[in-house]
Amino acid sequence: MRTIAVVNQKGGCGKSITAINLSGFLAHERRRVLLVDMDPQGHATLGLSREPGQLPKSIYDVFVRDNGGPFTRLSDVTRSVSKNLDVAPSDIFLSAAPEKLAAVPGRENILADALDEVHSQYDYVVIDCPPNVGLLTFNALKACSEAIVPMDPSFFSLHGIGKLLETVDVLARQTGHQIAARVLITLYSGRTQFAKDVVAQIHEHLAGRHFDTIIRYSVKLAEAASHGLPIVNYCRHCAGFDDYRAFAAEVLQQEAGTVAGASLTAEEIRAGEPEDLSRPSPPTPTPEGVIFSIEAPDAGRVQLVGDFNEWALDGNEMKPAGRIWRTVLKLRPGRYQYRYVVDGCWLSDPLNSNIESAPYGGHNSVLVLDEQHTE
Numbered sequence: 001m002r003t004i005a006v007v008n009q010k011g012g013c014g015k016s017i018t019a020i021n022l023s024g025f026l027a028h029e030r031r032r033v034l035l036v037d038m039d040p041q042g043h044a045t046l047g048l049s050r051e052p053g054q055l056p057k058s059i060y061d062v063f064v065r066d067n068g069g070p071f072t073r074l075s076d077v078t079r080s081v082s083k084n085l086d087v088a089p090s091d092i093f094l095s096a097a098p099e100k101l102a103a104v105p106g107r108e109n110i111l112a113d114a115l116d117e118v119h120s121q122y123d124y125v126v127i128d129c130p131p132n133v134g135l136l137t138f139n140a141l142k143a144c145s146e147a148i149v150p151m152d153p154s155f156f157s158l159h160g161i162g163k164l165l166e167t168v169d170v171l172a173r174q175t176g177h178q179i180a181a182r183v184l185i186t187l188y189s190g191r192t193q194f195a196k197d198v199v200a201q202i203h204e205h206l207a208g209r210h211f212d213t214i215i216r217y218s219v220k221l222a223e224a225a226s227h228g229l230p231i232v233n234y235c236r237h238c239a240g241f242d243d244y245r246a247f248a249a250e251v252l253q254q255e256a257g258t259v260a261g262a263s264l265t266a267e268e269i270r271a272g273e274p275e276d277l278s279r280p281s282p283p284t285p286t287p288e289g290v291i292f293s294i295e296a297p298d299a300g301r302v303q304l305v306g307d308f309n310e311w312a313l314d315g316n317e318m319k320p321a322g323r324i325w326r327t328v329l330k331l332r333p334g335r336y337q338y339r340y341v342v343d344g345c346w347l348s349d350p351l352n353s354n355i356e357s358a359p360y361g362g363h364n365s366v367l368v369l370d371e372q373h374t375e
Helices: 015-028 059-063 092-100 107-116 135-143 155-175 193-205 219-226 239-256 266-271
Strands: 002-006 033-037 079-082 085-088 124-128 146-151 180-188 210-216 284-286 289-295 302-306 319-321 324-329 334-342 345-347 355-357 363-369
Touching: 002 015, 002 135, 015 033, 015 085, 015 124, 015 146, 015 180, 015 219, 015 239, 059 092, 059 107, 092 135, 107 135, 124 135, 135 155, 146 155, 155 180, 155 193, 180 193, 193 210, 210 239, 219 239, 289 334, 302 324
Parallel strands: 002 124, 002 146, 033 085, 033 124, 146 180, 180 210
Antiparallel strands: 079 085, 284 289, 289 324, 302 334, 319 324, 334 345, 334 363, 355 363
């Protein structure tokens, strides 16, 4: 069971949206997922509740025994929200837990102990943390082996990200509990030079500690949450769907121990792969040409367009192999812009974070090929 905390002491950085949509995509990929809401604001709970109302029990009851009542197990509060996805809900009562537990020994391990009891029931536990570093966040970090740090490209986020990573390092030194923490850039518009500079600084100074996927701003993500749904169950033709699908693919690739963008041979592409082994990848240079691929299991037609074919739809069909559509192009060294067209909907590449604003709206994906990639 992989345990992942979604944590940032700064609010408004897409933390709960990330927890909701990562959980949704993992469940969509047939993983058994538990989303634990550790934020007293209960945003993750609300974002997965089509009919919000008074909770009979919440994660608060797991932490606190009011009036000497019986212990509450995690399984007593979890509820199913969709296939493969359960949530352990939260509400404002959780904000009282740190004070009530002030004199309780071992209070920093309550969540870890609770998760031990459901270890065999889930493949993933995703924990949405509160926007501060206190007892609730500390419980989440002690219960997890991984941390995702959502970060919007702003001055305050850039200033605080180092402090949060230092907190993770201090936890490791003082308790011996190791956490692999990686930054995920969220709410990216790409419209300002400052935002681009922040991304460049993250890539430069946190090499190996950030995700390749960049989550672009998408109003559909907020719409989906207002309907109590992850984006995978709400809208499949928007930047939010593309980006969180790519992000979930990165998380799953860590599970499999593979590297995004691993090359496939032209023979493998022509023959097609078994569905359980096939994966989309960013444009991958091979001796046969550049492999373009995108996952579009429900599509009837997928085309690849770019400045290399004058953005023409006709004659640029991709071929399906299970859930994945692929094509191979011979390209000279250079810089190219491109998009996929899925059943008439123009989409940037969800697995390529290198994008530029297009003259007529949206973003084009960018591919740079040098001599060694075309030999």
